[in-house]
Amino acid sequence: xxxxxxxxxxxxxxxxxxxxxxxxxxxGHSHVYWYRQLPEEGLKFMVYLQKENIIDESGMPKERFSAxxxxxxxxxxxxxxxxxxxxxAYFCASSPAGQRGNTIYFGEGSWLTxx
Amino acid sequence: xxSVAQPEDQVNVAEGNPxxxxxxxxxSGNPYLFWYVQYPNRGLQxxxxxxxxxxxxxxxxxxxxxxNKSQTSFHLKKPSALVSDxxxxxxxxxxxxxxxxxxxxxxxxxxxxxxx
Numbered sequence: 001x002x003x004x005x006x007x008x009x010x011x012x013x014x015x016x017x018x019x020x021x022x023x024x025x026x027x028g029h030s031h032v033y034w035y036r037q038l039p040e041e042g043l044k045f046m047v048y049l050q051k052e053n054i055i056d057e058s059g060m061p062k063e064r065f066s067a068x069x070x071x072x073x074x075x076x077x078x079x080x081x082x083x084x085x086x087x088x089a090y091f092c093a094s095s096p097a098g099q100r101g102n103t104i105y106f107g108e109g110s111w112l113t114x115x
Numbered sequence: 116x117x118s119v120a121q122p123e124d125q126v127n128v129a130e131g132n133p134x135x136x137x138x139x140x141x142x143s144g145n146p147y148l149f150w151y152v153q154y155p156n157r158g159l160q161x162x163x164x165x166x167x168x169x170x171x172x173x174x175x176x177x178x179x180x181x182x183n184k185s186q187t188s189f190h191l192k193k194p195s196a197l198v199s200d201x202x203x204x205x206x207x208x209x210x211x212x213x214x215x216x217x218x219x220x221x222x223x224x225x226x227x228x229x230x231x
Contacts, residue, residue: 004158006158033219035221041223042205042221042222042223042224043159043205043221044221045218045219045220048217048218055217056217056218058218059218091158091159093159093219100147100209100210100211100217101147101164101166101167101209101211103149103161103164104149104161104219105161106151106158106159106160106161107158108157108158109156109157109158111156
């Protein structure tokens with residue numbers, strides 16, 4: 001019973017490059033969330049998606065960041081033209097549906113380092 | 116807007132002693148409340164949640180939490196701490212009203228150190 005799968009676990013990018021982080025939700029889950037954790041800080045909500053639909057992107061930076069969850073395949077968080085401030089752990093989470101009482105299960109995270 | 120406060124950055128407790136990690140919340144409607152634990156360089160693991168019903172919620176690894184509506188608190192407790200409980204603990208809240216956000220909002224975390 002695989003959990004939320006994220007890859008890569010660690011990613012190093014030079015300033016100006018693109019970073020793509022992938023997330024496969026738990027089996028049977030149709031809702032995906034992305035969170036960012038900066039050093040010594042808590043988790044900050046970025047975006048909430050269901051397949052082919054962005055439900056809430058209020059936490060996404062206005063520029064350079066985008067997310068998708070296609071009908072087939074994993075959810076992708078894309079960061080264009082990365083800067084040092086993008087260095088963080090990015091966590092994907094999933095839930096079976098949109099009911100607010102559902103537990104959200106997290107993946108192991110993708111650690112992005114921008115050099 | 117919804118928010119969570121974890122007033123202690125760090126809690127130290129001796130092995131075998133009871134532990135408490137504090138959490139207070141703010142939502143416009145009624146809350147759904149969650150506790151997660153994070154070990155170094157790992158993801159968050161779900162411990163327990165309060166949705167409705169009994170104010171005392173029991174979860175994984177012997178942890179429990181008590182929902183107190185009047186004090187808007189949801190403190191995490193364990194009767195006897197283990198060294199292996201040392202980790203970062205996050206409290207989170209979600210508004211259960213239809214007008215509220217679907218976001219799960221987290222506190223900043225409390226680092227628990229259990230001393231042998």
